[in-house]
Amino acid sequence: MNKISGIAASAGIAIARAFILEHPDYSIEKQQVDDAWAEITKLDDALEKSRIELEAIKDRTLQELGEKKAEIFESHLLILSDPEFISPVKDQIAADSLNASFVLNEVAGQFISMFENMKSEYLQERAADMRDVTKRILKHLLGLNYVSASEISEEVIVIAEDLTPSDTAQLNRQYVKGFTTNIGGRTSHSAIMARSLEIPAVVGTQEVLKQVTSGDLVIVDGLAGEVLINPSEETVAEYRVKQHEYDLQMAEWKKLRDEPTVTQDGKHVELAANIGTPADVEGVLEHGGEAVGLYRTEFLYMGRDKLPSEDVQYKAYKTVLEKMEGKPVVVRTLDIGGDKELPYLEMPKEMNPFLGFRAIRLCLDRQDIFRVQLRALLRASVYGNLRIMFPMIATLGEFRQAKALLLEEKANLAAEGIEVAEDIQLGIMVEIPSTAVLADLFAKEVDFFSIGTNDLIQYTMAADRMNERVSYLYQPYNPSILRLVNMVIEAAHKEGRWVGMCGEMAGDTTAIPLLLGLGLDEFSMSASSILPARSLIAKLSTSEMQQLAATALTCATSEEVVELVKNTLGE
Amino acid sequence: MQKTFKIIDEDGIHARPATALVSAATKFKTTESFAESNGKKVTLKSILGVLSLGLEKGDTLSLITEGEQEAEALETLQEVMISAGLGELHE
Numbered sequence: 285m286n287k288i289s290g291i292a293a294s295a296g297i298a299i300a301r302a303f304i305l306e307h308p309d310y311s312i313e314k315q316q317v318d319d320a321w322a323e324i325t326k327l328d329d330a331l332e333k334s335r336i337e338l339e340a341i342k343d344r345t346l347q348e349l350g351e352k353k354a355e356i357f358e359s360h361l362l363i364l365s366d367p368e369f370i371s372p373v374k375d376q377i378a379a380d381s382l383n384a385s386f387v388l389n390e391v392a393g394q395f396i397s398m399f400e401n402m403k404s405e406y407l408q409e410r411a412a413d414m415r416d417v418t419k420r421i422l423k424h425l426l427g428l429n430y431v432s433a434s435e436i437s438e439e440v441i442v443i444a445e446d447l448t449p450s451d452t453a454q455l456n457r458q459y460v461k462g463f464t465t466n467i468g469g470r471t472s473h474s475a476i477m478a479r480s481l482e483i484p485a486v487v488g489t490q491e492v493l494k495q496v497t498s499g500d501l502v503i504v505d506g507l508a509g510e511v512l513i514n515p516s517e518e519t520v521a522e523y524r525v526k527q528h529e530y531d532l533q534m535a536e537w538k539k540l541r542d543e544p545t546v547t548q549d550g551k552h553v554e555l556a557a558n559i560g561t562p563a564d565v566e567g568v569l570e571h572g573g574e575a576v577g578l579y580r581t582e583f584l585y586m587g588r589d590k591l592p593s594e595d596v597q598y599k600a601y602k603t604v605l606e607k608m609e610g611k612p613v614v615v616r617t618l619d620i621g622g623d624k625e626l627p628y629l630e631m632p633k634e635m636n637p638f639l640g641f642r643a644i645r646l647c648l649d650r651q652d653i654f655r656v657q658l659r660a661l662l663r664a665s666v667y668g669n670l671r672i673m674f675p676m677i678a679t680l681g682e683f684r685q686a687k688a689l690l691l692e693e694k695a696n697l698a699a700e701g702i703e704v705a706e707d708i709q710l711g712i713m714v715e716i717p718s719t720a721v722l723a724d725l726f727a728k729e730v731d732f733f734s735i736g737t738n739d740l741i742q743y744t745m746a747a748d749r750m751n752e753r754v755s756y757l758y759q760p761y762n763p764s765i766l767r768l769v770n771m772v773i774e775a776a777h778k779e780g781r782w783v784g785m786c787g788e789m790a791g792d793t794t795a796i797p798l799l800l801g802l803g804l805d806e807f808s809m810s811a812s813s814i815l816p817a818r819s820l821i822a823k824l825s826t827s828e829m830q831q832l833a834a835t836a837l838t839c840a841t842s843e844e845v846v847e848l849v850k851n852t853l854g855e
Numbered sequence: 856m857q858k859t860f861k862i863i864d865e866d867g868i869h870a871r872p873a874t875a876l877v878s879a880a881t882k883f884k885t886t887e888s889f890a891e892s893n894g895k896k897v898t899l900k901s902i903l904g905v906l907s908l909g910l911e912k913g914d915t916l917s918l919i920t921e922g923e924q925e926a927e928a929l930e931t932l933q934e935v936m937i938s939a940g941l942g943e944l945h946e
Contacts, residue, residue: 359870359902362877368901395903402909406869410906413870595912599865 285515290464290489292509293475295812296534297527298462298484299520302500302513303440304493305451308428310419315383323377327370327384330424334364337420348457356413363417369395385425392418405596416448436460441502445493447474457481462504464492464511478506479567486511537815541572545818547800548825555818556614556808558786562603567811572818575612577734577808578786579604581657582620590628591653597660605668612669614734614784614808616713617657617686619643619675623750638739638748643676648685658693665705673711673734678718680725687729713786715739720768723775733776734808737787741765760789761845766798766836773803784808793820794849800824801833828852856925858933859917860942867911870902872939877902879931886922888932899932915945 317323342357363369369391376387392414399411422428433442433451442455442463452474455463460483468474468487478485484506486492496502496513503512503523507530512519545555556577557568568576584592584600605613620626621642629650634640647654661672674686687710697704714720715736723733737760742749744764747757759765769785776783784806789795791809796817799807807817832852839845862868868876880888880899888899892914897904899918910916918936920928936942 355871355874359874362874362902366901366903367898368904395907398907404867404909404911406866407906407909410870414903602865 285519286495286513288489288492288495288511288513290486290492290509290511291469291475292506293468293487294478294481294483294485294506295530296462296482296484296506297523297530298441298504298506299523299527300439300441300461300502302443302496302498302502303436304496304498305433305442305444305447307419307445308423308426310389310422310426310428312385312389312422312426313383314386317377317381317383320378320381323382323384324374326425327373327377327388327421330384330421331364331370333424334417334420335361338364359413360417360420363414364421385422388421388425389418412448419448433460441504443492443496443502447477452477452481455481455483457483462506464489464502464504466490466493479570537819540815540818540822543572543818545574545821547821547829548823549827551826553800553804553821554612554784554806555814555821556612556784556786556806557811557814558808559604559811562600562607564811565604565607568814569607571811571814573611573811573814575614575806575808576604576608577614577784577790577806579613579615581615581618582624585618585620585626586624588628591656594656594660594663597657598663601661601664601670602667605664605670608668610669612671614671614673614711614786615661616673616675617644617661618647618653621646638742644674644682644686645676647674648682648689651689654686654689655693658690659697662690662694662697662704662708663702665708666703670705671709671711671732673713673732675713675736676715676739677712677726678716680722680729683712683726683729714772715743717744717768720772723772724778727775727779727781730781732782732784733772734784734786734806735769735772737765737785737789740768740787744768759842760792760795761798761836761849762842763837763839763845766802766833766845769799769804770802770833770837777803782806791817793817794846796820797824797829797849797853798833798836798845800826801829801831801836803830856921856929857917857919858929859915859945860933860936861945862910862912862914862916862942864939864941865912867914868905868908868916868941870906872935872941873902873905875935875939876932877905879935880928882931883920883922883924883928886920886924886928888928889919889921891917891919916942 338357338361342354345357346354373387373391377384396411396414399407399414402408433455436456436459439459439461442460444465446465446467462484464486465474466489475485475487484504486504486506486509489511492511500514503515544552546552554574556575557573558578559565559568559576560580560583584597601615621640622638677683694704709731711730711732711734713736714733719726741758741760745757747754749758773783782805785799785804786808790807791813800821809817836845836848839848876899889896890899890905890908892908892910895908897907918929918932
């Protein structure tokens with residue numbers, strides 16, 4: 285047996301024979317032809333075959349996935365018959381007596397680079413549609429015969445380098461039990477599709493295509509992000525049990541999707557999700573998230589060569605707010621620096637980047653950058669329930685300064701006649717011990733706190749979380765951390781403020797009972813942890829968890845705390 | 856004939872409305888339809904042409920029809936622009 289690790293893109297376990305989905309070799313050479321008209325006829329023929337294929341895919345997508353997903357193929361059909369695309373191809377074939385595939389590929393390439401160079405991100409992505417259509421025509425022109433995803437007629441696991449939008453749309457849910465690809469990440473198109481189709485998927489394995497041949501028995505473990513090739517009978521039996529357990533559990537969790545999160549004794553807490561891009565909202569709603577507890581805006585700034593404009597940001601924030609339909613969305617202002625760099629800002633290397641010029645420190649210094657983000661946020665605020673929080677606040681002065689800038693931009697927008705929501709809550713991340721210690725004073729000025737445990741732990745323990753040699757000091761259950769969390773929650777509640785948590789700890793099933801006992805109001809985690817967390821919380825009683833937490837605060841070590849939780853939950 | 860619109864959709868003219876515009880223009884076989892913006896003029900019967908204008912919110916777009924059914928064609932196109940919330944008439 286062979287085991288490969290990848291990214292768990294869609295949960296669940298699938299066991300079936302491998303189906304290698306190959307994309308043919310489109311290598312095309314420039315050739316002179318004797319009969320240009322014959323080439324043009326070949327092209328017409330290929331276009332017609334592509335049209336028939338696309339009509340069929342469109343119809344099926346319409347039936348299985350709805351109008352919105354089918355629209356993409358309507359555009360593909362228009363491209364296929366676009367006079368600006370097809371006429372120049374025919375003209376050039378006739379004028380230069382060249383092979384159709386070469387000319388088609390050249391002309392398509394011009395459109396692809398046109399889209400790639402466009403200002404709007406949306407239009408840049410249209411290059412993928414152009415590529416998809418071109419490949420379809422080329423396949424017929426070159427007479428490449430390969431089985432497409434639509435022709436699968438038995439239960440399989442699809443193995444591919446990557447899946448294009450049309451591949452995923454062609455997957456027949458009845459037969460495709462799971463898939464795994466060499467490339468891709470959690471938010472790649474194929475991963476998102478897998479989750480909406482609820483097919484287990486592992487992406488980004490880098491080598492699954494090399495290791496698997498058609499007909500191999502494959503297990504896709506979309507929970508652990510692993511692919512097992514030709515497992516033993518025992519392993520298959522073991523995974524069949526896991527699969528069954530998962531399916532049972534899933535059915536139980538799903539019942540909770542539209543339910544509020546309530547403890548046994550009736551206390552409601554809010555389960556929110558952490559997101560990085562507007563596209564992630566889909567997953568939040570799918571998993572029954574009651575809010576977005578942390579929208580990491582730095583992804584808007586990364587992977588590009590200059591700062592994102594006010595409009596680019598405004599659109600992203602507006603999309604998230606609209607998609608959440610009035611549910612709270614906590615947006616964290618730019619948190620860059622530390623381990624996250626922006627090449628175009630040309631920030632000098634630092635000795636201790638985590639203790640350096642980052643997050644709010646950078647924003648207060650580079651007000652040109654910060655004000656643009658604040659304006660974009662304020663403009664978007666009218667489309668939903670926006671809450672804004674500042675990261676890495678160490679002193680009251682920093683918070684006051686950030687708030688003053690926000691108010692200034694609000695006044696500027698008002699002067700320009702632009703509408704801004706009136707009820708925007710303003711909060712801070714608590715990730716520096718100084719802020720936790722002064723929480724009683726902060727609580728008089730902020731609307732809420734969100735505890736960022738990843739950083740709070742590293743600063744409290746003075747241990748770089750990137751450094752493996754001190755990784756043993758990354759201790760979420762250390763009583764010192766619990767005491768700080770307790771301090772923040774008590775101080776906030778005294779002033780009538782609410783406290784959330786948006787670090788890894790909030791979704792951790794060992795930490796949840798403790799945090800519930802400490803009185804945490806909002807838990808923000810990765811979307812896929814929400815339903816398990818809701819299911820756990822429904823089984824707990826607040827009064828018992830308060831006792832548990834009170835005892836945990838008196839423990840001396842992290843191990844004692846873990847032991848205590850286990851004993852209390854009867855594990 | 857010609858009418859000018861101001862793009863009001865946040866996403867500009869994206870694939871779905873472009874598809875609707877091109878489909879509408881293509882129905883009028885005896886009428887030539889064009890889209891003009893920022894000094895660039897393209898046939899409205901080409902989705903790639905329309906997308907190549909790279910229209911964003913706030914841009915102005917002129918729709919031009921020439922031929923037998925030019926009035927009817929222009930009216931249909933205007934209907935698409937307005938009903939899809941893409942743009943508003945700009946005088």
